Amino acid sequence: MRMLATCVTAILLSLGAVHADPSQWRAEWPDTDFTRSTVDFAEIISGGPPKDGIPAIWNPALIAAQSEQRLDAREPVLTYAPEHGPARAYPIRYLMWHEIVNDVVDGLPIAVTYCPLCNSAMVFDARIDGQRLTFGVSGKLRHSDMIMYDRETKSWWQQAVGKGVVGQHAGTQLMQLPAWMEDWASFLTEHPDGLVMDEPDWRRAYGSNPYVNYDTSSRPFLYQGEDPPHGINPLERVVRVENRAWPFARLREKGEIREAGVMLDWRAGQASALDARDIASGRDVGSVRVRDEQGRDIAHDVPFAFAFHAFFPDGVWMLGD
Template sequence: MRIILAALALILSTGLALASPDFWRQEWPNTDFETTTIENWGEILSGGPPKDGIPALTDPGFISVTDETRLEGREPVITLELGGVPRAYPIRYLTWHEIVNDVVDGVPVAVTFCPLCNSGMVFDRRVDEGVLEFGVSGKLRNSDMVMYDRQTDSWWQQAIGTGIVGHFTGRELVQLATWMESWDEFRTRNPDGLVMDEPAWRRAYGRNPYVGYDGSTRPFLYNGEPPPHDIPALMRVVRVGDRAWTLGRLRDEGEVAEAGLVISWAAGQASALDSARIGQGKDVGTIRVRDASGADVPHDVMFAFAFHAFWPDGRWMLPN
């Protein structure tokens, strides 16, 4: 852990020294840097890997739930129920690839996971009349993954699903209603479901390269303000719009009904950012967010520092 922190500190200091539109143009000659919402280019840092150094996936393979034998029961998966057969995207694969471009029931989707922010969201890839394919830029802003689209090389902020540099600056992707749950929860509810198959890459799938990260006090490559109300920077929070509920409150209360939502917590899901084996991580539980009619609501379970960074005026839903 100390070696990783030292390396990341070096990256941080180097990135601050070099970050500028002129510097980034050398690596991104097709990106329109004149069109952007970025005011301080020092916010954009190299995460270490270059463009596509973390290889996003496209058109992944799937197998039936009954044929899957590699996943441990408490391992987290992102669940997508978009008509047809429910699909599970294991975090053991997303940890190493961060983006999966897929088509589900005729809808092109991007399944995304940023380990440094614990942010896992699924977006509709359709923008205007076209379909975008996303890759990993290798850049970070507020410790969050900066994605890019292969059509225009525009940059997109994963945590907010919004274009920040290039042709699609200011455009927002539609977030779909998905959630993260344990493999046991998914396969029990969906015995006829599908699960993403292991990619054909040489990676230590099932291992966590960020051992102990969610137990640390400081986020990697982040020098912004800490969250208010003495909330730990790496406390998980449930974000819906510009509101956030801490996982601690939800674990204590089990279910919270407010702001037109019902948010529930249930034990059984392992943290992907704790132990060396993802399936053996500490129990962080599963969150479901539904509206008054019982329909699932788009949300994110992210770290508190990231919510504060991207929603500095957001509302913290604290206990009364």
């Protein structure tokens, strides 16, 4: 099995190198401005599916959280709590198969995103200069992270940092909004009047994990970059706040950490979405809530260590004493 995976990786990487010349992409992307780029095209490879082969969701249906019967208490959801109106939970069981949900909450267009290969789950303000953008999945990867595209200009965006990398919006930054991954039971407890995304009308194996044992494997899939420093396992989860990263192993040991103006609280109860075939049966990796010194939720991410190192090579590793 490992030898087969290695061969598949090598083939896909070689295909990516062949298609590094943007002229090879123009047939599929005739409206993308490839003269504008902030990255090396050689770093961009095919992830396998074509453009929209992983279908993003537009205008998701939502139901009252109390009426949801399909989710297990331990299943992970991505929670977004707007200033006005009920909090919303976006189950990872759906994001696993769609990766992007385009929604409007309290009048604000948002992009709810999840890249399984990096475990990067973030919510962005989907406006640039007041214009709403709607996002799809390009089928391309860079450092194993999803490259999104916007339907309005066909620009490409790096999901892990929310930044345009190719096209009209190359160099443009999306605003990340406070959101966090937690277990379904915790969402219900804190937001009994909340809403949850309903099951999409697609034929997908919702609730199952197509990346069995991924977060305990020896190497990230389709990643050829450097390993993180300090002997940190490439697939160790970290909490990223701007350019700082706290390893999950340290958080589990301490339970809570207060430093650098950030308060981090870890609690057990969340199943890993990238462990067992059945997401609800995944091992307990726990959840982290991240707040500032005033107790306000702040924007953060929980990627794998390799992804933090790839996109923040000069980032600060918060290792403690």
